[in-house]
Amino acid sequence: MFEDIQNRGFQVEFHAHAKAILGTDFPQAIAELEAVLSTLSIPIEEIIGSGGGEAKGTQRLRRALALSHWQKVNFTIEKSINGIKRESISHEVDHVRDFENGTIALEIEWNNKDPFFDRDFENFKRLHAEGAISVGIIVTRGEILQNSLFDLVRRYAQDKALTSVEDLRAIGLNPTRPQQADLARRMQNGTGFEEAWARNFVQSKYGAATTHWRKLEDRVHRGVGNPCPLLLIGLPASVVTFGENLDTAAIAEGDETEI
Secondary structure, three states: OOHHHHHOOOEEEEEOOHHHHHHHHOHHHHHHHHHHHOOOOEEHHHHHHHOOOOOHHHHHHHHHHHHOOOEEEEEEEEEEEOOEEEEEEEEEEEEEEEEOOEEEEEEEEOOOEOHHHHHHHHHHHHHHHOOOOOEEEEEEEOHHHHHHHHHHHHHHHHHOOOOOHHHHHHOOOOOOHHHHHHHHHHHHOOOOHHHHHHHHHHHHHOOOOEOEHHHHHHHHHOOOOOOOOEEEEEEOHHHEEOOOOOOHHHHHHOOOOOO
């Protein structure tokens, strides 16, 4: 199950019997997810140009899921006593797919603040308890991708020969004054511009307090989301590609033609 994407470096974990449930009742879901994920690529310019927001690669992933009928759904659970409504709770999930044997909910957390994981798990837990979903799925940056971001961004800086803040502005990036001060401090300590900017960029945009694999596992190991069956998928460093030479400034402005 998911062997093809695991061979490409994707992390895949099952919890609370999710593997048995998916393998028995949802083979179509497995095939659809693997087909969509196996084509995922994120050019490095989209990571740089997004400035920490959702990269266009993950936006393409969302659209591919939508084309396979994984649609946004707002679940509303209402409870009443003797015909009088006492409670109404809504749970919005970005990607939901109905199958013959049940419903699966999926969230992509590319680079939100890590408490979004708590929201996702709480939604999955409540929806599962009410019989609305059979399995919850979360897709996020994998451990190796998170640990590789500095090297990937530094490689981009080296490829583009970025040596100054003016060079950053020339490709459509505008570091804030605190970021410029941090760059200057790092360089005063003997760090070259490429490394100083790469560390500054990754720490400010993709830091430890954002959504990535370790933050996801921390919650699972604490039992957050139990007893909802869970499938966790970590995106690998191999989805990041070089050589497309996309216009970073256009990406930052939202005008770059997508590949």
